Amino acid sequence: xxxxxxxxxxxxxxxxxxxxxxxxxxxxxxxxxxxxxxxxxxxxxxxxxxxxxxxxxxxxxxxxxxxxxxxxxxxxxxxxxxxxxxxxxxxxxxxxxxxxxxxxxx
Amino acid sequence: xxxxxxxxxxxxxxxxxxxxxxxxxxxxxxxxxxxxxxxxxxxxxxxxxxxxxxxxxxxxxxxxxxxxxxxxxxxxxxxxxxxxxxxxxxxxxxxxxxxxxxxxxx
Numbered sequence: 001x002x003x004x005x006x007x008x009x010x011x012x013x014x015x016x017x018x019x020x021x022x023x024x025x026x027x028x029x030x031x032x033x034x035x036x037x038x039x040x041x042x043x044x045x046x047x048x049x050x051x052x053x054x055x056x057x058x059x060x061x062x063x064x065x066x067x068x069x070x071x072x073x074x075x076x077x078x079x080x081x082x083x084x085x086x087x088x089x090x091x092x093x094x095x096x097x098x099x100x101x102x103x104x105x106x
Numbered sequence: 107x108x109x110x111x112x113x114x115x116x117x118x119x120x121x122x123x124x125x126x127x128x129x130x131x132x133x134x135x136x137x138x139x140x141x142x143x144x145x146x147x148x149x150x151x152x153x154x155x156x157x158x159x160x161x162x163x164x165x166x167x168x169x170x171x172x173x174x175x176x177x178x179x180x181x182x183x184x185x186x187x188x189x190x191x192x193x194x195x196x197x198x199x200x201x202x203x204x205x206x207x208x209x210x211x212x
Contacts, residue, residue: 001170001182001183001185001188002183003176003180003181003182004180004181004185005179005180005181006180006181007179017194023157023183025157025183028155030157030159032179032181039202049131051131051133051136051203053119053201055161066107073112074111074112075108075111076108076110077107077108078107079107079132080118081191082107083130096136097157097203099131099133
């Protein structure tokens with residue numbers, strides 16, 4: 001059993017306006033994001049499967065030539081290797097789950 | 107890319123007061139729970155690794171003879187095979203990530 005308290009974990013501003021806190025299990029990484037309105041994570045890809053859980057606000061994901069506009073309660077599965085970008089349409093709070101764990105976020 | 111909207115997914119009351127909605131990726135399952143105050147998921151275990159993400163309210167997890175009292179921002183890793191029970195101290199909203207995917211929740 002490993003406990004994390006996101007209140008005590010320093011936030012990392014991965015790109016301007018995109019603030020992440022990370023918790024790792026042996027096989028998964030949870031990323032708790034606060035994305036400012038208009039902030040954008042540029043197009044990137046990774047081998048990890050990603051599940052985007054939107055908790056608050058509106059997030060836009062662009063991938064495979066399409067846009068997904070996600071609100072509270074939206075869940076989006078991004079398979080490993082698919083280039084995608086994310087933009088905060090409004091300030092938003094998002095919890096991403098990655099498999100396998102993100103060594104690059106440790 | 108697979109999109110789920112939890113607003114459109116029917117809730118399953120797994121035990122009285124414990125309401126779950128499920129979204130599956132190839133390797134993970136997300137469970138969005140609304141747990142009523144005082145409701146309890148009895149002790150159980152599963153081979154799946156579980157990461158508990160508390161979004162709102164207070165949740166108590168009991169495992170290995172200890173209690174964890176979790177609030178918003180708490181993240182708890184429960185390794186596969188560890189018996190645990192969960193109780194809503196207040197009404198709470200929790201997102202669990204499981205690896206591998208929960209075939210029993212499909």
